Amino acid sequence: xxxNEFDILDELYFVTSYPDxxxxxSLNDEELCxxxxxxxxxxxxxxxxxxQDTEHEYDKSAFGKHCQEYFFLATKAGLVVHNSI
Numbered sequence: 001x002x003x004n005e006f007d008i009l010d011e012l013y014f015v016t017s018y019p020d021x022x023x024x025x026s027l028n029d030e031e032l033c034x035x036x037x038x039x040x041x042x043x044x045x046x047x048x049x050x051x052q053d054t055e056h057e058y059d060k061s062a063f064g065k066h067c068q069e070y071f072f073l074a075t076k077a078g079l080v081v082h083n084s085i
Contacts, residue, residue: 001085004035005044009082012045012074015052018067033067044078047071 001009004027011024022032039045040058048071049056056070074082 001081002035002038004031005039006082006085008032008035008039008072009044009074009078012072013079015048015071015073017071018069021072029068033064036067036072037063039078044075044081045072046075048073 004025007025008021011021018032022029025032027035036045037060040047040063047056047058048054049066049069052071
């Protein structure tokens with residue numbers, strides 16, 4: 001797990017919007033979306049959209065276009081990995 005991915009998981013113990021995540025971390029949009037996508041593909045983070053209570057299925061082709069509109073939350077698997085490092 002990269003440092004960026006670890007830092008992202010550190011912020012996702014609760015539902016967090018993309019703008020809030022970006023303001024907390026010192027990553028540009030490309031770095032943040034790439035790290036989120038990697039975490040999602042491994043099952044460590046889930047997407048919530050259009051609101052904080054609705055889980056949204058990951059779609060690789062649409063993720064890059066809509067990354068900044070989503071809310072994110074670490075999964076149980078993500079928290080286990082995060083806490084074991």
